Each structure stands twice: as structure tokens, then as C-alpha cells.
Amino acid sequence: MLLNREDVEKLCLLSRLEITPEEMEDVSAKLSDIVNMVKQLQAAETTGVLPMAHPLDQAQRMREDKATETDHHEKYQQNASLVERDLYLVPKVID
Amino acid sequence: MHDATIAHLAQSLKDRTVSSKELTKHFLERISRLDTSLNSFITVCEEEALAQAESADERLATGDVTPLTGIPIAHKDIFCTEGVKTSCGSRILDNFISPYDATVVSKLKAAGAVMLGKTNMDEFAMGSSNETSFYGVVHNPWDTTRVPGGSSGGSAAAVAAQLVSGATGTDTGGSIRQPAALTGITGLKPTYGRVSRYGMVAFASSLDQAGTLTKTAEDSALMLQAMAGADERDSTSLSATVPDFSKVQKGAWENITIGVPDNFFDDSLDTKNAQLVKEALSVFEKLGARIKDIHLKHIHLSVPVYYVVAPAEASSNLSRFDGVRFGHRSEHAENLTEFYMKTRGEGFGSEVKRRILTGTYVLSAGYYDAYYLQAQKVRQLISQDFAEAFKTVDVIAGPTTPTPAFRIGQKTDDPIQMYLNDMYTIGAPLAGLPALSMPCGFINNLPVGLQLIGPHLSEEKLLKAGYYYQQETDWHNFVPPGYEA
Numbered sequence: 001m002l003l004n005r006e007d008v009e010k011l012c013l014l015s016r017l018e019i020t021p022e023e024m025e026d027v028s029a030k031l032s033d034i035v036n037m038v039k040q041l042q043a044a045e046t047t048g049v050l051p052m053a054h055p056l057d058q059a060q061r062m063r064e065d066k067a068t069e070t071d072h073h074e075k076y077q078q079n080a081s082l083v084e085r086d087l088y089l090v091p092k093v094i095d
Numbered sequence: 096m097h098d099a100t101i102a103h104l105a106q107s108l109k110d111r112t113v114s115s116k117e118l119t120k121h122f123l124e125r126i127s128r129l130d131t132s133l134n135s136f137i138t139v140c141e142e143e144a145l146a147q148a149e150s151a152d153e154r155l156a157t158g159d160v161t162p163l164t165g166i167p168i169a170h171k172d173i174f175c176t177e178g179v180k181t182s183c184g185s186r187i188l189d190n191f192i193s194p195y196d197a198t199v200v201s202k203l204k205a206a207g208a209v210m211l212g213k214t215n216m217d218e219f220a221m222g223s224s225n226e227t228s229f230y231g232v233v234h235n236p237w238d239t240t241r242v243p244g245g246s247s248g249g250s251a252a253a254v255a256a257q258l259v260s261g262a263t264g265t266d267t268g269g270s271i272r273q274p275a276a277l278t279g280i281t282g283l284k285p286t287y288g289r290v291s292r293y294g295m296v297a298f299a300s301s302l303d304q305a306g307t308l309t310k311t312a313e314d315s316a317l318m319l320q321a322m323a324g325a326d327e328r329d330s331t332s333l334s335a336t337v338p339d340f341s342k343v344q345k346g347a348w349e350n351i352t353i354g355v356p357d358n359f360f361d362d363s364l365d366t367k368n369a370q371l372v373k374e375a376l377s378v379f380e381k382l383g384a385r386i387k388d389i390h391l392k393h394i395h396l397s398v399p400v401y402y403v404v405a406p407a408e409a410s411s412n413l414s415r416f417d418g419v420r421f422g423h424r425s426e427h428a429e430n431l432t433e434f435y436m437k438t439r440g441e442g443f444g445s446e447v448k449r450r451i452l453t454g455t456y457v458l459s460a461g462y463y464d465a466y467y468l469q470a471q472k473v474r475q476l477i478s479q480d481f482a483e484a485f486k487t488v489d490v491i492a493g494p495t496t497p498t499p500a501f502r503i504g505q506k507t508d509d510p511i512q513m514y515l516n517d518m519y520t521i522g523a524p525l526a527g528l529p530a531l532s533m534p535c536g537f538i539n540n541l542p543v544g545l546q547l548i549g550p551h552l553s554e555e556k557l558l559k560a561g562y563y564y565q566q567e568t569d570w571h572n573f574v575p576p577g578y579e580a
Contacts, residue, residue: 055528056333079194
């Protein structure tokens with residue numbers, strides 16, 4: 001297999017995504033198949049070709065630097081599981 | 096009532112021979128009676144729909160109407176709808192009530208359309224069969240043991256079974272056209288940027304585009320008219336003027352040249368499917384179109400390009416689902432890293448995990464140039480091939496899918512086989528091109544689709560070709576058995 005357990009564990013950490021031990025073998029096998037499939041791109045002759053930035057060659061449209069949104073934090077925080085004094089709560093970061 | 100097109104219903108509403116409330120009640124009754132066998136809806140908004148229908152009726156009384164005023168529609172559950180659950184087919188958003196409307200939703204609301212509910216979909220639009228939804232598989236109304244296609248499978252099944260007059264969908268690699276083909280309806284993916292992506296949960300931002308699933312090309316034109324246009328909230332939306340798509344049925348047929356790529360008629364294509372597409376082309380010839388053989392040199396690389404670019408963008412877009420501000424939150428974590436990993440591990444399904452990991456792999460140190468950069472270069476070549484072809488042809492035609500709908504479970508264990516199902520649809524979004532799929536016949540009572548791909552901003556041309564094709568044929572009038580009454 002192209003990707004072993006260690007490779008997948010590293011990708012999981014980078015992606016902040018837990019895979020259970022039971023899922024591991026299946027995930028490694030299927031990821032290997034996908035990487036194998038996309039590898040055929042490497043044979044394509046692309047010397048001097050510019051990578052595509054936008055399908056219509058458009059540049060990002062700029063807008064005036066002006067505040068347009070009002071404060072919606074109360075409404076938005078209704079979707080959060082844990083909020084205290086208007087702040088989102090996360091597990092302890094510093095001991 | 097349910098067998099009428101949006102165009103017909105709009106006339107009946109205008110003539111006041113039916114009210115929006117009557118229509119809305121009629122469709123809601125159909126959903127409650129028939130959707131148990133399909134699972135095409137995640138959320139049905141009965142109260143909201145009836146309230147919207149009442150306002151539509153008031154508006155109809157004043158005469159200040161659009162062709163969509165009072166028409167019952169549904170939104171794919173990828174569009175944010177204020178005050179209504181927006182799950183994107185995922186456990187991680189199972190408890191998410193959107194605090195705002197997507198631009199597509201607010202525009203259709205402003206046009207007076209009535210939202211019956213939110214349709215089922217592959218989780219985060221990642222899938223070609225609607226089997227990856229947290230809310231369960233959607234069944235194809237033509238054969239409930241088969242998939243409706245995906246990712247807009249709920250919208251497609253609901254329109255095909257006449258549970259709603261029309262529905263929104265999104266297309267990243269074929270997610271409107273493929274389910275439209277497999278359920279026998281008309282699906283339009285507009286030019287990249289023609290319709291705003293604001294409030295549409297992002298999967299692959301350089302490819303995602305909102306579009307329509309309807310009975311006919313004429314209905315698609317009516318919906319697109321209300322949806323299209325520049326939006327200051329989406330800086331990638333195009334500032335190009337939106338044409339009057341109603342000309343689709345007013346204008347005379349103009350002779351066009353249709354390019355037919357030999358690459359779309361390869362060994363993967365079911366021979367009967369190929370035959371039906373050829374018959375569809377002869378209908379266009381009868382109308383006066385010229386058929387020209389063409390070759391798209393790099394199109395065979397579109398599936399591998401897509402499975403680098405789309406997962407790369409997805410791995411970045413989906414990093415926002417952290418369990419802190421909204422969505423599922425794991426209760427089993429000791430520290431922040433573990434918290435993110437568990438929240439996301441519990442919240443995402445296996446296909447979404449696979450794509451996030453693939454995306455992380457192709458973007459990671461040492462692999463970026465070999466995969467991501469190379470894919471964007473090949474994408475440029477694919478796009479140039481289309482541009483070259485459009486110098487001598489007006490539209491490109493071919494099949495939408497290699498085969499009719501496959502059985503539920505048939506491809507779930509082999510992602511590569513599943514991905515190859517989109518081999519004919521992926522090219523258009525890679526190049527940002529608009530494309531239309533419409534029914535062109537049946538194989539063993541299962542519908543298949545004809546795909547038309549046009550140059551940038553040529554929706555009018557595609558819809559017009561679709562309109563004239565549907566004047567000559569009646570494939571779009573067939574209804575799956577059991578869903579007529």
C-alpha cells in the first residue's frame with residue numbers, strides 16, 4: 001500500500017480528524033487507491049503551462065473598505081454549544 | 096396540479112384558477128404520502144411554506160408578480176435558510192439553525208417562491224449516489240432499489256416524483272447533472288460565478304456552482320432568472336449582465352454547430368446509452384443543427400485533476416467545522432487538539448474524512464508541486480481544449496453518465512468506481528463552463544441524460560437548445576410509475 005498506518009496517522013493529526021483503529025486499514029487502503037489514481041497526472045506534459053487561478057481569468061473584485069455588517073454575536077452564538085460571558089468556550093489550552 | 100411545469104403553474108396562478116395555498120397544500124400532502132419511500136427531504140417546512148403561500152396569494156392579487164410567485168420549490172440542504180436547519184447532509188451540522196439566508200434563498204424568496212423544505216444530499220455534496228448522507232440514502236423513484244445520483248439526489252428525486260415543481264442544487268463535479276440524468280429530469284449547472292455562492296456551504300470553492308433541477312429547460316430558465324447575478328457578498332460572482340432568459344421560448348431556433356467529442360463515447364459508455372445520445376443528436380440535426388466530430392485531448396485526465404483540486408479545497412474549507420462556534424461538539428476530549436480530532440471524527444462520515452485526508456495529503460510539504468500544482472496545470476490544459484473547440488462549435492454534446500442509475504450499495508465499497516461515474520460531467524466545472532442535462536430516453540425503464548456544454552455565460556444558448564429539443568421529444572414528460580397520482 002502506498003500509504004501505511006504511520007502516514008495516515010500523520011495526515012489525521014494535520015487534518016485534526018480522528019480515525020478509529022477499526023477504520024484504519026480501510027482508510028489506508030482506499031486513500032492509497034485514490035493517490036494511485038491521481039498519480040497518472042504526473043505523466044502529463046505541462047512544461048510552460050500556467051496553473052489555473054480562475055476558470056474565467058477574473059481577478060478578485062474589491063469593495064470599498066467600509067463596515068457593512070452590524071453586530072450579530074447574540075444571534076450567531078445561539079448555535080454554539082458552550083458560551084460564557086459572550087465568549088466561546090474551548091477545552092483548557094494552557095495549564 | 097403536480098404534473099404541470101412551473102411555466103404552466105405560473106399562468107394558472109396569474110389567472111387565479113389556483114391559489115398558491117392550494118398548490119402548497121397539494122404538494123405538502125404528496126410529500127407526506129410519498130416521501131416515505133424516497134427519503135428526498137431532510138426537513139419539511141409546513142408552517143413556513145403555508146405562510147409564504149399566503150403572502151404569495153396576497154401578492155398575486157395585486158398583480159405585482161414574477162413567474163415564480165406562489166410556486167412551491169425546495170432547496171438542497173446546502174443552502175443556508177434563516178431559522179431552518181441547514182445540515183448539509185452531515186451529523187456535524189445536525190443541530191445547526193442558520194442565522195441567515197443564502198443569496199440564492201433570499202433571491203427566490205424575493206421572487207415569491209414558496210419553500211416546502213430542504214432536500215437530502217450527499218454529505219457536504221461529496222458523493223455521486225446520495226448514499227453518504229447522515230440522513231440515509233435517497234431512493235430513485237424509477238426504481239427504489241437504485242440510487243438517484245448525487246450529490247443533489249434529494250432535489251432530483253423530489254422533482255422526478257413530482258413532490259415539488261422545481262428545486263435548487265449545486266454542482267461541483269456533476270452534482271446537478273448526474274442526478275438529473277439518473278432521475279429523468281432537466282438539470283442546469285450555470286457558468287462558474289453566474290449565481291452567488293454566498294450562504295452555500297463551501298465544498299470546493301473554485302468549482303462549486305448553484306443551479307436548478309426542473310422538469311423542463313423552460314422551467315430552468317425561469318428559476319435561473321431569479322437566481323443569477325452579481326452579489327457583493329461573493330467576490331467570485333460575475334458582474335456580467337444577466338440576460339432575459341425568458342427569450343428561451345420566444346426566440347426562433349438558430350442553427351448551431353454541435354461538437355461531439357469522440358472521448359465521450361469510450362468503452363465506459365453503455366452501448367444503449369450511446370445509442371440514445373446519438374438519437375438525441377439526430378433530433379438536433381432534424382432541427383437544422385450541424386454535427387461536428389471533435390476531440391478533447393486532455394479530458395481523460397479530468398477525474399484525477401478533480402480528485403486533487405476538489406479534496407484540496409475541501410480540506411481547507413471544512414477546517415471551519417471545529418465544534419466551537421456551531422455544529423456537533425465532542426464531549427470526550429481532554430485538550431484542544433483531541434477536542435478538534437474527536438469532534439470532527441464523530442461529526443464527519445467516511446467519504447468526507449477520505450476527501451479531507453486526500454486534500455491534506457496533496458497539499459502537504461513535499462507533495463504540493465507534484466499533485467496540486469500539476470493538477471491546476473492540467474486543469475488549464477483541459478480548459479484550453481474546450482476553448483479551442485468552441486472556436487468552431489457552439490455547444491458540445493455527449494452523455495451525462497456512462498450508465499443509468501446503479502443499485503444502492505453497488506459502488507459504496509469502491510470509491511474509484513464511484514468517482515468514475517462523473518467522468519463526463521467533471522470537465523465542465525473544471526473549466527467553469529455551463530452545462531445542461533436533459534432526459535433523452537430509457538434503458539430498461541431507467542432514464543438517461545443528454546449533456547450539452549457551452550462556452551462561458553452561454554446559459555441562454557443551452558436553455559434554448561434544451562427548449563427546442565423538448566418541443567420535439569417527450570422524454571421529459573415521463574413520470575415514474577407510482578408517482579403519477
